[in-house]
Amino acid sequence: MIRAIELSKKYGSNEAVKNLNLEVKAGEVFGFLGPNGAGKTTTIKMLVGMLSPTSGTAEICGVDVFKYPVKAKSLIGYVPDSPDVYEKLSAREFLRFVGDIRRIEPSKCESRISEFLSLFGLEERADDLLGSYSHGMRQKVCIAQALLGEPKVMFLDEPTVGLDPRSARLVKDILRRFADRGGTVFLSTHILEIAERMCDRIGIIQEGQLIAVGTVDELRCKALGGTDQEISLEDLFLKLTGGEEYKELIKHLESEESL
Amino acid sequence: MDFRLLWIIIKRDVKGSLAVSRSGRKGLILTALLWALSIAMVVGIFYGARKLFTFTEVQLQAFPGLRNVLDFNLLNVVAIFAFVMIFVTEMQMIYRMLYELGDLPFLLSQPIPIGTVFASKFLGAYVQVLLTNLMFTGPVWVAYGVARQAPLFYYPVALAGVALATLLACSTVSLMMVAVMGYIPGRRMKQLTITAGAVFGLIVVLISQIASRKMAEANVLDSLQQLGSMSLTQLRYLPSTWLVNMSLGLVPGFGVQALPGALALAFTSLSFTWLTVAVAGKQFLRGWSGASEEGTPIKRAGVRASSRPGARYTRPPLGRSLQGVSWALLKKDLTLMFRDPMTWYNLLVGVVVLVFFVLNVKGDAPDTAERLAIQRGMMLVMPAFMAAVSVGQMGGVSLSLEASRFWLLACQPCTGKEVFRAKMAYAFAAGAVLAVAYVLGVKIVGGVSMYPMWLSLLVVLTMVLAVSAFQVLLDSLFPDFTLRIAFGETKSSGKNAGKLLMNMLGSVGLVAGMAFVLLLPGFKWASRCLGSSALWVSLGILLLMAAGIFALAQRVAASRVDRYLTNWTSGSGS
Ligand SMILES: Nc1ncnc2c1ncn2[C@@H]1O[C@H](COP(=O)(O)OP(=O)(O)OP(=O)(O)O)[C@@H](O)[C@H]1O
Ligand SMILES: [Mg+2]
Numbered sequence: 041m042i043r044a045i046e047l048s049k050k051y052g053s054n055e056a057v058k059n060l061n062l063e064v065k066a067g068e069v070f071g072f073l074g075p076n077g078a079g080k081t082t083t084i085k086m087l088v089g090m091l092s093p094t095s096g097t098a099e100i101c102g103v104d105v106f107k108y109p110v111k112a113k114s115l116i117g118y119v120p121d122s123p124d125v126y127e128k129l130s131a132r133e134f135l136r137f138v139g140d141i142r143r144i145e146p147s148k149c150e151s152r153i154s155e156f157l158s159l160f161g162l163e164e165r166a167d168d169l170l171g172s173y174s175h176g177m178r179q180k181v182c183i184a185q186a187l188l189g190e191p192k193v194m195f196l197d198e199p200t201v202g203l204d205p206r207s208a209r210l211v212k213d214i215l216r217r218f219a220d221r222g223g224t225v226f227l228s229t230h231i232l233e234i235a236e237r238m239c240d241r242i243g244i245i246q247e248g249q250l251i252a253v254g255t256v257d258e259l260r261c262k263a264l265g266g267t268d269q270e271i272s273l274e275d276l277f278l279k280l281t282g283g284e285e286y287k288e289l290i291k292h293l294e295s296e297e298s299l
Numbered sequence: 300m301d302f303r304l305l306w307i308i309i310k311r312d313v314k315g316s317l318a319v320s321r322s323g324r325k326g327l328i329l330t331a332l333l334w335a336l337s338i339a340m341v342v343g344i345f346y347g348a349r350k351l352f353t354f355t356e357v358q359l360q361a362f363p364g365l366r367n368v369l370d371f372n373l374l375n376v377v378a379i380f381a382f383v384m385i386f387v388t389e390m391q392m393i394y395r396m397l398y399e400l401g402d403l404p405f406l407l408s409q410p411i412p413i414g415t416v417f418a419s420k421f422l423g424a425y426v427q428v429l430l431t432n433l434m435f436t437g438p439v440w441v442a443y444g445v446a447r448q449a450p451l452f453y454y455p456v457a458l459a460g461v462a463l464a465t466l467l468a469c470s471t472v473s474l475m476m477v478a479v480m481g482y483i484p485g486r487r488m489k490q491l492t493i494t495a496g497a498v499f500g501l502i503v504v505l506i507s508q509i510a511s512r513k514m515a516e517a518n519v520l521d522s523l524q525q526l527g528s529m530s531l532t533q534l535r536y537l538p539s540t541w542l543v544n545m546s547l548g549l550v551p552g553f554g555v556q557a558l559p560g561a562l563a564l565a566f567t568s569l570s571f572t573w574l575t576v577a578v579a580g581k582q583f584l585r586g587w588s589g590a591s592e593e594g595t596p597i598k599r600a601g602v603r604a605s606s607r608p609g610a611r612y613t614r615p616p617l618g619r620s621l622q623g624v625s626w627a628l629l630k631k632d633l634t635l636m637f638r639d640p641m642t643w644y645n646l647l648v649g650v651v652v653l654v655f656f657v658l659n660v661k662g663d664a665p666d667t668a669e670r671l672a673i674q675r676g677m678m679l680v681m682p683a684f685m686a687a688v689s690v691g692q693m694g695g696v697s698l699s700l701e702a703s704r705f706w707l708l709a710c711q712p713c714t715g716k717e718v719f720r721a722k723m724a725y726a727f728a729a730g731a732v733l734a735v736a737y738v739l740g741v742k743i744v745g746g747v748s749m750y751p752m753w754l755s756l757l758v759v760l761t762m763v764l765a766v767s768a769f770q771v772l773l774d775s776l777f778p779d780f781t782l783r784i785a786f787g788e789t790k791s792s793g794k795n796a797g798k799l800l801m802n803m804l805g806s807v808g809l810v811a812g813m814a815f816v817l818l819l820p821g822f823k824w825a826s827r828c829l830g831s832s833a834l835w836v837s838l839g840i841l842l843l844m845a846a847g848i849f850a851l852a853q854r855v856a857a858s859r860v861d862r863y864l865t866n867w868t869s870g871s872g873s
Pocket of ligand 1: 055056075076077078079080081082083168267298868
């Protein structure tokens with residue numbers, strides 16, 4: 041479903057993503073983890089076809105994203121990392137706009153819009169301008185927007201940021217169901233609980249390089265060299281991304297405090 | 300007021316605005332283009348004005364009194380033009396600088412007196428307005444000094460006069476905004492009041508201009524009889540007169556005194572500024588909080604209807620055939636346009652200017668065929684010109700205005716061509732409505748000869764089409780995705796005055812070029828070569844020009860947009 045082949049991106053001399061190879065299958069939820077500035081957003085933007093890579097290619101359902109961007113984008117739903125929306129449109133108008141662009145049949149579009157609005161608990165505010173929405177409410181509209189076009193593949197850049205626990209749970213359920221019906225989900229997150237509970241596989245990226253891919257259990261095995269030790273995903277993450285130094289730092293801070 | 304903090308803020312603002320102009324190769328091209336256009340305009344205005352002043356000097360050598368009255372009037376018109384500019388084009392800029400800059404939340408969260416924060420923003424707005432004013436009216440003052448061999452001292456005094464007059468206008472407008480934003484409840488009401496206030500101000504300025512012209516007309520006859528004795532004292536109450544007197548007092552042979560005008564101007568502008576800052580210190584925060592507040596739901600009644608379960612979807616008026624990217628984009632842009640109070644403000648200003656234009660258009664029946672052609676052509680150039688300015692302000696930034704929302708288009712299955720068509724239709728719609736209104740207005744009310752209706756409309760719409768395509772092309776070549784223009788949108792970055800200015804100059808240049816073609820039948824050589832077919836030839840060239848510009852724009856802009864759609868490095872636009 042999603043394939044990245046030697047995907048690289050340089051911003052000037054800064055290599056944001058280096059030779060990334062990746063495959064995600066249909067029906068899978070893939071979690072993308074990594075420290076700040078590791079290249080998660082950059083990777084997602086390239087896979088969506090809105091950022092051209094310095095080298096390498098990517099395919100969505102066998103369609104080359106950079107050769108046939110329009111065809112590929114019609115298969116994709118994307119939720120950006122910051123929910124920038126037209127502040128002078130209402131949520132309903134915003135969704136209609138997306139529906140029109142995607143040429144969804146109007147009556148079907150309307151019923152889907154109503155469905156999503158009530159799903160996210162926004163129907164009361166559906167005709168208020170988006171400028172009056174809170175961050176979390178805008179995030180929900182962006183997620184609804186991505187689902188509206190019945191995509192085959194969903195890309196979500198930190199989808200639960202700003203959502204209350206109940207809504208975050210809702211989004212997780214929606215994505216799980218989407219995958220169970222044969223869709224593919226690719227999400228980046230900093231919330232390890234999401235990665236552990238929800239994702240079939242995770243990938244960890246650091247300084248633009250994919251340093252580990254697999255199920256959480258596989259990664260545990262690899263990191264601990266086969267010992268059957270219990271280790272939390274947090275410690276695993278820190279271990280893989282070289283977070284041991286943080287422990288030193290924290291010790292240092294503590295010693296300063298005690299002075 | 301804390302002057303140390305004020306200095307720190309200003310220093311940072313200046314650094315920030317210098318950093319912008321250094322960004323990247325495209326930024327450099329844009330800056331260079333802007334400078335070239337500006338310099339060309341300044342030089343053009345200077346030469347034009349000097350020619351005019353030398354001409355009156357030579358023609359009226361025998362009547363120094365009459366010449367003085369004429370000078371006085373010309374300069375008065377220039378001064379008033381500066382005031383009108385502030386109401387017509389600078390209003391939104393001042394509002395943006397005062398209430399919508401992205402760093403306001405930061406500044407207001409710091410331990411800085413509110414009055415100081417306001418003063419820094421006010422100063423920024425004032426400097427921008429002053430620079431624009433100096434670009435347009437500065438060359439005229441210099442040209443006057445050169446033509447009349449004024450003493451060296453004249454130049455700094457004229458500069459100070461323009462600076463003070465601009466300060467007066469700026470602080471009046473700001474005072475009104477601060478008061479309205481602070482005291483009037485409700486977002487809608489605030490916008491309405493500001494709009495009404497500004498339009499009222501514009502009308503007052505225009506009427507005072509007409510009044511001063513009427514008086515001066517009377518004076519011309521007077522002064523023919525009693526040379527040298529001028530009765531310009533009647534206009535003593537107008538700020539524009541203070542400005543003119545202040546400068547003319549230093550020109551030899553002029554019987555006016557500079558000091559009273561200078562004192563009056565300095566006193567009123569400084570006291571208005573002081574008052575503005577004082578009121579802002581108390582009211583700015585409240586107004587600012589109100590500015591970012593979003594309105595209540597639009598169309599309450601309609602809301603209930605559409606959210607009722609089972610409510611049927613009402614099809615777009617033009618049916619399913621127009622579904623798709625371009626149509627969706629156009630619909631969205633038009634919706635946003637009508638929700639933007641600036642649209643209504645511009646519309647009102649447009650109506651006021653239209654009325655003045657139509658009522659003041661009169662012409663004696665010209666004696667030759669060439670003169671007739673010129674007159675008829677001019678009656679079409681003016682509407683096209685007015686429309687071009689608004690196309691530049693709306694269509695010329697329509698792509699940039701997607702700004703941070705561009706991700707939405709970039710992740711949708713749409714092509715650059717579809718986006719270009721939508722933006723093109725949007726730009727054209729805005730300009731076409733205005734141009735047609737002007738043509739109809741002049742036709743119905745004005746007392747001048749015009750080409751037949753169908754021909755007039757064809758010509759004007761062709762010109763608007765060319766300008767629209769050109770503007771969308773410009774915007775696709777030099778987009779500024781940090782641009783925000785509307786009232787009440789947050790995260791503004793206030794460096795867009797340059798882009799708007801470039802759009803305007805581009806429009807004006809293109810219209811001037813097409814006007815030349817349109818006026819072809821008015822040139823002796825052309826009418827001699829082509830005879831009565833001159834009109835058709837010029838029409839043909841015009842249509843070819845528009846088609847060419849459209850084709851070029853579509854090709855280039857579509858591929859540019861395609862590039863943005865597939866390579867969106869957020870916000871930087873490079
Ligand atoms: N528009 C840009 N121009 C230049 N460099 C950029 C740009 N966007 C990102 N970068 C750089 O690319 C690298 C990867 O950034 P990216 O946004 O992909 O990180 P991320 O993994 O999403 O981080 P976060 O967890 O903070 O969201 C960073 O070093 C960043 O500085
Ligand atoms: Mg990111």
